[in-house]
Structures are given as structure tokens and as C-alpha cells.
Amino acid sequence: MNLEPLNLWAPRAWLPGGWAEQVLLRSDATGHWCEVRPNAGLPPPGTLALGGAVLPGLVDAHSHAFHRAFAGLAERFDAPGAGLHSWGAMRDHVAGRLTPELLQAVAAHLYVELLHGGYTHVCEFHDLHDQADGSPLPDDAQRMAWALADAAQEAGVGLTLLPVLRERAGSSGEPLGEGQRRFGRGLERLLQEVQALQECKRPMLCVGLGVHALSAVTPQSLAQLAREAGPDLRLHIQIAEHQAYVRAWREATGASPVQWLAQQGLLSPHWTLVHATHVSDEEVRAVGQAGASLVLCPSSEANLGDGLADLARWIEAGVPVAVGSDSQVTRTWREELRWLDYGQRLLRQQRQGQSRPNTPSTSGAGRLWTMAQQGGAAAAGMKHWGLVEGARADLLVVDTSDASLLGTPAPQLLDAVVFCSPGRPWRDAVVGGRFVVRNHVHAHSAGIAGRFERAMRSLWSL
Incomplete structure (x- = not known):
């Protein structure tokens, strides 16, 4: 066109x-x-x-569009320990009622909001596939994926769609529970969906792959997915988000999540780790040596009480770092960058939150901006990004x-x-x-x- x-x-x-x-x-x-x-x-x-x-424009490197339908509604704490449980209950309530038409309505509104927030491209972690009971939608024609693609086209935002592999509820192999069944996706159907999306060749629609978590897939499926991705498809994985999850994975495998990925020889420049909040210095160096990238979601990670990433370690290791809106409690990159930096200031109790700048600019925002711009391009699989010849013609005035x-x-x-x-x-x-x-x-x-x-x-x- x-x-x-x-x-x-x-x-x-x-x-x-x-x-x-x-x-x-x-x-x-x-x-x-x-x-x-x-x-x-x-x-x-x-x-x-x-x-x-x-x-x-900036890339929103991690988005769950349907979370916009309960953003701000999971802030009631009516019983001890109800924080994360109430959030999960809200998510499952929305997931259980969404149709492709409702998903498109929610996503289109979100994508317009993200445009107003300065994002011109979104990496959509697409994990809502089937009907509420886990059975395929009529025609089984990737209707939920197309609802997201149509929403992005309607809003006029670029999209990297990442259909998510999720085979089980945990590393022991237990099946997904009743409220989680429509999040399930086996490897064969996932690859069929990716192929169909690629073949449409729609302008400003890119395709990659997602993994819900290490515990949600078998090691065999993960290795095959990495082979199928090859050099052309970005592969995003949510990892090391909660301390309890890290402890459980270490007990099950003898290694922490990122350490396990490195031991399996899976990390490569085509991988993007999302969150990776609770990691060791050794794991950070392994990610840097592999050439993989990272996405941090400061507003969501704070909202859920996940913990605070040590940004300086990632910068020192040369890892491209992007930001994402994730659960949509914030939909502007200026707030994500601000709270990313403020978190580092609080962590170190000093105003200079980062260690080594990755730009000649003395501007604190300039350093953050350059980091997020480069990291977003890596997460979206863009070889060229920004105001440079050959890049997509995106800008903000x-x-x-x-x-x-x-x-x-x-x-x-x-x-x-x-x-x-x-x-x-x-x-x-x-x-x-x-x-x-x-x-x-x-x-x-x-x-x-x-x-x-x-x-x-x-x-x-x-």
C-alpha cells in the first residue's frame, strides 16, 4: 500500500x-x-x-490489552492476604466474559490511550485464546488474535503480536484450572496461529512468540519453540517476577529461572526477558553475554508488589532495557520512566539512580530515553528505530x-x-x-x- x-x-x-x-x-x-x-x-x-x-515514538514492550478492563478495579483489600488474590479474581472475571468483539473494543480504546501516552508501537503479549471453558472459538480462526490486530489498525498504532505458549498450570504438570483454561495454548496450535498472522502481511503488524512462564511449558516444548523462532521471530518470556516463584523453581530444578535458561543454552539475541526482577549478578551477566534484552514494567511491578529491579546492573551488563505498560494501571511512558528512575533513587538513597550513562547527554531523562528507545526496538524486533533513515516514520510533537x-x-x-x-x-x-x-x-x-x-x-x- x-x-x-x-x-x-x-x-x-x-x-x-x-x-x-x-x-x-x-x-x-x-x-x-x-x-x-x-x-x-x-x-x-x-x-x-x-x-x-x-x-x-516509543515502543510499549509488554502489554496485556484485556487488563485495561479492570485497571484500577483491583484495589480493595477486604481480607488478609487478598491483594494478589483479588487482582487474579478480577482478571479471571474479565477473561471469562470477553468475546472477540469485546476484546477489540477494549484494546482499541487502550491503544488510543497509549498513543496519547507517547507509544507508537505495542508488543502485545497475547495470552487469551479460546472460550472460557477452553474449547476453540467458532471456526477456530485465531479470532482473539485478529481482534487485537484489528484494534491496533483501528487506533493506528504499530503492533508486535506475541501469541503465548501455556501448556500447564505448574512445573508438576497439573492442568490449568477452571478460570485459566482459555489461557491455554499448545505448541502446534500456537505455531499455526503465528503462521496465519505472518501470511497476512498486514502493514505495521509484526509477529513474535511468547511464553507465559518456565513452569507453564515443558522443557521439550520450550526448546522446540526456540528452534521454530530461529533468527526471525522475537521470543518473549515472563520470568523471575516473584521471589516465591524463583524459590519454587530452584527447588524443582536446582537452578533459578534465568540461570536455568542459560544452562539449557536457550538464551540468544532473539530473546526478551520480561520483569526478571529477582536475579543474581551471574544471571545478569549471562543475559548480557547472550545479547538478550529486558523489559521492565515499573507501574505494574509496583502495583502488584513484585519488587524492584536493580537497573544499574543491567546497564553495566550492556543489556537493552525497554519499558512496558503490562497491566495498564499507567498508559504513558513518561510515568514509566519517571518511576523507573525514582525506584533506583529510593533503592540507593541518592538522586543519581543509574550508574553508567549510555548516551553522551548529561540529561537524566535523556539517558533513560535513549535506553528505553534502544531496548524497545530490540524487544519489537526492529532493526531501525527512531528518527533515522530506514526506520518507520513515527514521531511525537x-x-x-x-x-x-x-x-x-x-x-x-x-x-x-x-x-x-x-x-x-x-x-x-x-x-x-x-x-x-x-x-x-x-x-x-x-x-x-x-x-x-x-x-x-x-x-x-x-
Whole structure:
């Protein structure tokens, strides 16, 4: 599909070396940048001058879209120990009622919110496959997966869809319980789903593979999945999220989860570990040596009380680190980055939360941003990302007239975007060479929001 090329000019734009002035940005008919030229002078004739400084879009590297339907609703603690249990009960209630149509309504609304939050691409950890009793949906034609793909297309966001392998409830081989059956997916059906998604060749839809947890699959299936993924498919796994899980896996196998993966020779540059909160220095080094990447979800990990990752160790090991919205309690990357950094400050009881910068910038937000931009590209399987030639033509236009940014000196703009809130900083958003947000307005948001509201009434009606 051919697009009308964009000819844009930005007064300032964040390029790989940091802020650059008077930047000319041209996209081609495929929706990729074909020219990114700083110091281009005043806007040439026929060029659209953007109304603010420009940032690349960011990848949301770990999303469970259907969790949006109970975000903020699992905060009641009516009995001792009910915290995580009440969250799981809410999740299972929603999962038990979702149809493909309801899932699309929830996901489309979420994806519009994520666009307004500065994400232009989402890695969707797709683990809701079948009917509530575990039986296939009519026609068994990956209807839940297509509901997510259609939602992303409707919202105008890029999507890496990660169908999730989940064969059992635990390492002892026990079957999934009644409330978890529609999360189940065997290896054969999973690979069939991935093939069908790949063959559609839909614009801005990428496909990868997901693993719910080590205990949810057999070692044989995991090894075969890694072989099937080969060099072309990203493989995401949720791992080492809770201390209790790490202890249980060590008791069952004699090794902690990431250590076990390394011992099996499975880690490679095509793997992305999600959470990996409770790991040793040895495990961090193993991930770095393998060239794998990491996704941290600060708002969700805090909401669930999972623990605090030691970001400095991952940076020192050279591991690309991305952020994800996960359970959707927060849907803006500026808050994820802020709390990621604040957590490190609290951990060390000092203001400089990271150890070694991975950018020449002295800006704290610039260091975080560069890290998340590189890590997000790795998690999504993008060879090129950002305001560089060959990358998908995505960008965000900063609204410097927003109350949270008003009067900010230009060199400190990114710091203010991340560390001064609340606000709605993105005036415009471009995804794949198309404007999807103009002057804070998404063209289809009203209709999408109305469907979401009706879906919520259906999901929560007694």
C-alpha cells in the first residue's frame, strides 16, 4: 500500500546524538524515513513546519490489552492476604466474559490511550485464546488474535503480536484450572496461529512468540519453540517476577529461572526477558553475554508488589532495557520512566539512580530515553528505530504550551517531559507516515471510547 510521502520540518528533534536544530524529515511511500537532515535551515517550500520539538515514538514492550478492563478495579483489600488474590479474581472475571468483539473494543480504546501516552508501537503479549471453558472459538480462526490486530489498525498504532505458549498450570504438570483454561495454548496450535498472522502481511503488524512462564511449558516444548523462532521471530518470556516463584523453581530444578535458561543454552539475541526482577549478578551477566534484552514494567511491578529491579546492573551488563505498560494501571511512558528512575533513587538513597550513562547527554531523562528507545526496538524486533533513515516514520510533537512544560528552557525540555507532571505533552503523533493524532485529537477516539464504555458495562453487569 502506497502512502502520500510526508515533508516535515521540526525546529528541534531528538536524533541519535541528542537534540538537533532545524531538522528536515521526509518519508517515502512505504511509511519509512528516507531523509533525516539536521541544520537544514528554514522550512523549504511545500514542507509542513511542525508546531514543536519532535521526539521519536516509543515502543510499549509488554502489554496485556484485556487488563485495561479492570485497571484500577483491583484495589480493595477486604481480607488478609487478598491483594494478589483479588487482582487474579478480577482478571479471571474479565477473561471469562470477553468475546472477540469485546476484546477489540477494549484494546482499541487502550491503544488510543497509549498513543496519547507517547507509544507508537505495542508488543502485545497475547495470552487469551479460546472460550472460557477452553474449547476453540467458532471456526477456530485465531479470532482473539485478529481482534487485537484489528484494534491496533483501528487506533493506528504499530503492533508486535506475541501469541503465548501455556501448556500447564505448574512445573508438576497439573492442568490449568477452571478460570485459566482459555489461557491455554499448545505448541502446534500456537505455531499455526503465528503462521496465519505472518501470511497476512498486514502493514505495521509484526509477529513474535511468547511464553507465559518456565513452569507453564515443558522443557521439550520450550526448546522446540526456540528452534521454530530461529533468527526471525522475537521470543518473549515472563520470568523471575516473584521471589516465591524463583524459590519454587530452584527447588524443582536446582537452578533459578534465568540461570536455568542459560544452562539449557536457550538464551540468544532473539530473546526478551520480561520483569526478571529477582536475579543474581551471574544471571545478569549471562543475559548480557547472550545479547538478550529486558523489559521492565515499573507501574505494574509496583502495583502488584513484585519488587524492584536493580537497573544499574543491567546497564553495566550492556543489556537493552525497554519499558512496558503490562497491566495498564499507567498508559504513558513518561510515568514509566519517571518511576523507573525514582525506584533506583529510593533503592540507593541518592538522586543519581543509574550508574553508567549510555548516551553522551548529561540529561537524566535523556539517558533513560535513549535506553528505553534502544531496548524497545530490540524487544519489537526492529532493526531501525527512531528518527533515522530506514526506520518507520513515527514521531511525537511536543506541546510546549502545555501547563507542565510552559516556559521550560529548550535544553531541559526532555527532563521536564519526564520529571514534571501531570500534563498532555504530545500535540501530534505520526505512525508509519500518517498523522494519527492532530492537536491532541485522535480522529476516531469518540467512537472507540463509546464502544469501550459499552464493553465495560457488559463485562461488569451483574
